[in-house]
Amino acid sequence: MEISMVGTGYVGLVSGTCFAETGIIVTCVDVDNDKIDKLNKGIVPIYEPGLESMINRNVKKNRLYFTTRLEESLADAEAVFIAVGTPPDEDGSADLKYVLSVAREVGKHMNQYLVIVTKSTVPIGTAKKVKAAVQEELDKRGVNISFDVASNPEFLKEGAAIDDFLKPDRIVIGTESEKAVEVLRRLYKPFLLNNHPIVFMDIPSAEMTKYTANAMLATKISFMNDIANLCEIVGADITSVRKGIGSDSRIGYHFIYAGAGYGGSCFPKDVKALIKTSDQNNHSLEVLKAVEDVNDRQKVVLFNKINKHFNGDLKGKRIALWGLSFKPNTDDMREAPALVIIDKLIKAGAKVIGYDPVAINECKRRIGDKIEYTNEQYDAIKNVDALVLITEWSEFRVPKWKEMENLMKNKIIFDGRNIYDPSDMKKWGWTYYGIGR
Numbered sequence: 001m002e003i004s005m006v007g008t009g010y011v012g013l014v015s016g017t018c019f020a021e022t023g024i025i026v027t028c029v030d031v032d033n034d035k036i037d038k039l040n041k042g043i044v045p046i047y048e049p050g051l052e053s054m055i056n057r058n059v060k061k062n063r064l065y066f067t068t069r070l071e072e073s074l075a076d077a078e079a080v081f082i083a084v085g086t087p088p089d090e091d092g093s094a095d096l097k098y099v100l101s102v103a104r105e106v107g108k109h110m111n112q113y114l115v116i117v118t119k120s121t122v123p124i125g126t127a128k129k130v131k132a133a134v135q136e137e138l139d140k141r142g143v144n145i146s147f148d149v150a151s152n153p154e155f156l157k158e159g160a161a162i163d164d165f166l167k168p169d170r171i172v173i174g175t176e177s178e179k180a181v182e183v184l185r186r187l188y189k190p191f192l193l194n195n196h197p198i199v200f201m202d203i204p205s206a207e208m209t210k211y212t213a214n215a216m217l218a219t220k221i222s223f224m225n226d227i228a229n230l231c232e233i234v235g236a237d238i239t240s241v242r243k244g245i246g247s248d249s250r251i252g253y254h255f256i257y258a259g260a261g262y263g264g265s266c267f268p269k270d271v272k273a274l275i276k277t278s279d280q281n282n283h284s285l286e287v288l289k290a291v292e293d294v295n296d297r298q299k300v301v302l303f304n305k306i307n308k309h310f311n312g313d314l315k316g317k318r319i320a321l322w323g324l325s326f327k328p329n330t331d332d333m334r335e336a337p338a339l340v341i342i343d344k345l346i347k348a349g350a351k352v353i354g355y356d357p358v359a360i361n362e363c364k365r366r367i368g369d370k371i372e373y374t375n376e377q378y379d380a381i382k383n384v385d386a387l388v389l390i391t392e393w394s395e396f397r398v399p400k401w402k403e404m405e406n407l408m409k410n411k412i413i414f415d416g417r418n419i420y421d422p423s424d425m426k427k428w429g430w431t432y433y434g435i436g437r
């Protein structure tokens, strides 16, 4: 069985590689020459645990190919997946220009029946637009080739993407065609052997499922951040409250951590896009609008604490940041809370020194030398006025506190992820600020 995977980013590269792992022949396509060149040389352009060795293994077995030429990838394919970016347009809606451009290219080059699958997160009604774009190109060519469209939203998490793809909680497929169901069932069969469910539904419901999932997760985070801020005012500790509610199986422990706000390539843009879809349909998603407002405010909560501690005078203060990526185990910095804090600290006149286990190059690409970087966790805190923990990488969990006392100017820590124990910190003579405690 052969497939084409168009878009070789976090989703396309992981999905394509995992399909290849089951024996399927996969050609990954991207318009980015540099990315494809690197992949053809065995260099993986993103950081995702376990991905590099899996790519190399499948390339060696002649099951995984990389190209910039879409037509090559379609020659013997039964399905083509569209996994390109859907960034926010100026008005917050999802920009479909990349998705529809791939659809047109597929229409220009396909020569046999194909299932055309949207894996990108796309607004309700996109599959119809994809179908129309493909048909338009086939009509221009004057050929009569049948095809079906399907929506197959992706739920993998960066940092655990391979495991999520190989052992999915569920696979969601929206399609109206029995033939597409047959092809996609065959393709996904290897991932379902351990009773992971595949859920078939109509296309709009599949498209809506992805947005609803991300909106629900973002809601949990903003809700807990809102409660955390109230905890601080009334003298409660959000980490105790979290344990108290998480043990209720109706609530659960996932996604109820207070912190520096959600970021990443998905939640911010998907929340925005769903609000836009609802507005366009004369419906107002009030809960989700509040989720977004709370998150915008939460991204500055840490900065406000730092600013307040230094009485509004951050000029010349040296502030170390531990963690730059939007969450641990990824180099992705899209909408990362660290970027907001860096910007505010710099504008306030502070000198920022950043350390991250894998995201330093990505941070340099985004903001250049606006901050100083170190390749070692403890080098970042030399002679600083305060340390700010933004991303909860495992290596930050048990720091060498004694050594740190001698390196830092002041024993002040702003713990943006509540990973340290305030009573320990107090005992050891540190000034500690968490979120909601």
Ligand SMILES: NC(=O)c1ccc[n+]([C@@H]2O[C@H](COP(=O)([O-])OP(=O)(O)OC[C@H]3O[C@@H](n4cnc5c(N)ncnc54)[C@H](O)[C@@H]3O)[C@@H](O)[C@H]2O)c1
Residues within 6 Å of the ligand: 006, 007, 008, 009, 010, 011, 012, 029, 030, 031, 032, 035, 083, 084, 085, 086, 098, 101, 102, 119, 120, 121, 122, 154, 155, 156, 157, 158, 265, 266
């Ligand atoms: N990143 C995640 O964790 C995640 C999870 C689930 C769903 N999604 C969704 O999946 C989609 C892709 O996300 P991503 O994070 O992989 O994006 P990404 O930016 O990492 O990758 C997108 C890739 O598409 C390529 N591309 C753009 N136009 C193209 C074209 N015409 N032909 C071929 N390639 C083209 C880009 O060069 C880029 O390499 C988005 O809709 C996103 O919302 C992302």
